[in-house]
Amino acid sequence: MKEGMSLIVKTVARWVVGFIFLYGIYITAEGHLGPGGGFSGGIILACSYILILIAYGRRFASRNLDWRIARIMAGVAALSFLALAMLGMIFETGGNAHFFDNLIRKNLPGTAFHLFSGGNIPLLNLALAILVLASVFTAFVLLAAVRFWETRGKKFFSSLEDGP
Amino acid sequence: MPELLTLLLVFMIIAAILAIESEDLTSAVVSMGAVGFGLSVCFILLRAPEVALAQIVVEVVVLIVLLRGIVSVKPKTGPEKPDRTGLYLGVVLVGLLLVLSVYVAGEFPQLGEPSFARFPDSAGETYLKQGLALTGAANSVAAVLLDFRGLDSLGEVAVLFAALLGVMLLVRKNPRLEIKVEAESGPNGAPVEKGAAKVSEGEPK
Numbered sequence: 001m002k003e004g005m006s007l008i009v010k011t012v013a014r015w016v017v018g019f020i021f022l023y024g025i026y027i028t029a030e031g032h033l034g035p036g037g038g039f040s041g042g043i044i045l046a047c048s049y050i051l052i053l054i055a056y057g058r059r060f061a062s063r064n065l066d067w068r069i070a071r072i073m074a075g076v077a078a079l080s081f082l083a084l085a086m087l088g089m090i091f092e093t094g095g096n097a098h099f100f101d102n103l104i105r106k107n108l109p110g111t112a113f114h115l116f117s118g119g120n121i122p123l124l125n126l127a128l129a130i131l132v133l134a135s136v137f138t139a140f141v142l143l144a145a146v147r148f149w150e151t152r153g154k155k156f157f158s159s160l161e162d163g164p
Numbered sequence: 165m166p167e168l169l170t171l172l173l174v175f176m177i178i179a180a181i182l183a184i185e186s187e188d189l190t191s192a193v194v195s196m197g198a199v200g201f202g203l204s205v206c207f208i209l210l211r212a213p214e215v216a217l218a219q220i221v222v223e224v225v226v227l228i229v230l231l232r233g234i235v236s237v238k239p240k241t242g243p244e245k246p247d248r249t250g251l252y253l254g255v256v257l258v259g260l261l262l263v264l265s266v267y268v269a270g271e272f273p274q275l276g277e278p279s280f281a282r283f284p285d286s287a288g289e290t291y292l293k294q295g296l297a298l299t300g301a302a303n304s305v306a307a308v309l310l311d312f313r314g315l316d317s318l319g320e321v322a323v324l325f326a327a328l329l330g331v332m333l334l335v336r337k338n339p340r341l342e343i344k345v346e347a348e349s350g351p352n353g354a355p356v357e358k359g360a361a362k363v364s365e366g367e368p369k
Binding site for chain 2: 043044074078082117
């Protein structure tokens, strides 16, 4: 494979990328218990994909996460954030229905300081992380496409448009 | 701790001036990274690990994007005698701001003193004292961001989504691009009605 960077970079990236991804999942999942949350976790997850993209080249990276799938992921995550927020408006409990009502916690109150607590706060964190991952990754791929368009011509972008 | 904070702020100011004044683009980007990492250390010293984590992570991504972007850019040499009027105006304005801020600085609470010690009925007291009982989230920052002030987070989601849409529009509505794609696939006999419809919108150069 001629794409990507040198063998040293590829090997180190192969070793490190799993740990970065795991750390992003950890930061996202414990966002309601400690420092972290959807924004930081999502950017760390996007960092792992950007590392693959830089080290291995675009063709290998699109087999891991294609940007056409990532843009659908971003839309679904943003819609699910809105749906979780409107859940408290639609199903009212006890006569007071309002936007961002923590409905899940009222029905399933977990133990405080445990992973399953906080109602829909972990779910909102998860939606936020997927949105940030997808949008940062898509923006990076597309801006790289523009730069390549200026330097290498139409071959790069037409391959982006037509699909693999 | 205020001495350490002052030292870090001076370091960040020097790095920011270096980032503006340096001739080499790579060293400018690295100086900008020094500003960002110094800021995240400041947040850690002020006991805000949540903000420090977000700052350091965003800084890494921005550095990667900038370093990736400046690889093929050749630096342009500036004009021989730059116009100094804006610099003098800026110095005067910053001095005025400093003089005014001396009067305000006495009103600030001490470092580490919560604001609801002075204003007992503020919302922050409720968020801190009853956040765990009201939301069930142990991290009060997450409780504020995603429960009490969830509407603000929804606005951030909308902004992020709009930014993504803007990038996609910026790339896909490039008229030059679609003319090239159409011209490439036209002579092969491929059906190009989509590309042909867009050619009429874009003006070829």
